[in-house]
Amino acid sequence: MSVVLSGIAKSYGAVKAIEDIDLTVEAGEVVGVLGDNGAGKSTLMKILAGATAPDAGTIMVDGETYNFANSSAARDAGIAMLYQDLALCDDMSVVHNIFLGREITNRFGFLRYGAMRKRAQEIVNSFSVRPFDVRTPSGHLSGGQRQVSALARTTAFGSRYIILDEPTSALSPSARDEVLAIVRDLADQGIGIIMVSHDLGHVRKVCDRVAILHLGRMAGIRNMAETSQDEIISLIVQGHA
Ligand SMILES: Nc1ncnc2c1ncn2[C@@H]1O[C@H](COP(=O)(O)OP(=O)(O)OP(=O)(O)O)[C@@H](O)[C@H]1O
Ligand SMILES: [Mg+2]
Numbered sequence: 001m002s003v004v005l006s007g008i009a010k011s012y013g014a015v016k017a018i019e020d021i022d023l024t025v026e027a028g029e030v031v032g033v034l035g036d037n038g039a040g041k042s043t044l045m046k047i048l049a050g051a052t053a054p055d056a057g058t059i060m061v062d063g064e065t066y067n068f069a070n071s072s073a074a075r076d077a078g079i080a081m082l083y084q085d086l087a088l089c090d091d092m093s094v095v096h097n098i099f100l101g102r103e104i105t106n107r108f109g110f111l112r113y114g115a116m117r118k119r120a121q122e123i124v125n126s127f128s129v130r131p132f133d134v135r136t137p138s139g140h141l142s143g144g145q146r147q148v149s150a151l152a153r154t155t156a157f158g159s160r161y162i163i164l165d166e167p168t169s170a171l172s173p174s175a176r177d178e179v180l181a182i183v184r185d186l187a188d189q190g191i192g193i194i195m196v197s198h199d200l201g202h203v204r205k206v207c208d209r210v211a212i213l214h215l216g217r218m219a220g221i222r223n224m225a226e227t228s229q230d231e232i233i234s235l236i237v238q239g240h241a
Contacts, residue, residue: 144175
């Protein structure tokens with residue numbers, strides 16, 4: 001089980017945002033994506049999430065080749081992306097946000113709120129963070145709890161691969177640790193995770209492998225256990241070790 005990106009390229013007018021990118025993410029691993037500002041990280045993630053069409057290259061998910069027309073096509077293939085703003089509706093409860101657009105209904109079409117609440121609470125409790133009541137309006141949540149809710153939403157939808165673009169940048173240190181712990185939990189449950197980050201410390205803590213982009217090209221992919229801080233930094237800055 002894996003996502004395989006091959007030969008992915010994307011230009012915006014004369015700007016080659018990314019070129020000739022190969023990257024594989026296995027189920028159950030966390031892959032960090034690093035690179036300087038403008039290196040092409042978000043462009044690559046948006047292509048994998050179906051939000052942007054590539055000019056060239058192929059995407060295979062669990063052995064099948066896809067041409068995502070939009071992000072819901074990618075979600076149907078099992079790939080979900082969490083954007084930095086998280087797109088939660090603040091005046092709705094965590095339960096409603098988790099099931100938004102895919103509510104559980106009975107055979108007459110009425111919402112089964114009790115069933116949704118129970119499932120939402122189970123998912124939140126399954127993460128190794130301090131549990132909170134899923135009836136809480138999302139607008140009352142802490143930054144970390146918002147991340148947990150957004151991750152719970154992708155889990156409830158059965159996503160097998162989750163893309164996180166800078167998941168910890170706006171969080172307090174304790175919330176950061178909680179989110180990193182959940183990322184690890186999800187990977188241990190068999191989900192493949194791709195995490196864009198500028199924070200080498202976080203990447204070191206949670207990632208199995210790291211992919212470094214430099215000026216739109218893949219500068220290197222390393223096993224976390226077999227690389228050093230210095231090697232990663234020179235890949236980021238110079239594009240070679
Ligand atoms: N919609 C767009 N239109 C035009 N150019 C774009 C667009 N999106 C990205 N680019 C350009 O593509 C290149 C890669 O941008 P991208 O956002 O992927 O980088 P990034 O690695 O995510 O950077 P950051 O660390 O700042 O988030 C940049 O030169 C950027 O200006
Ligand atoms: Mg970006």
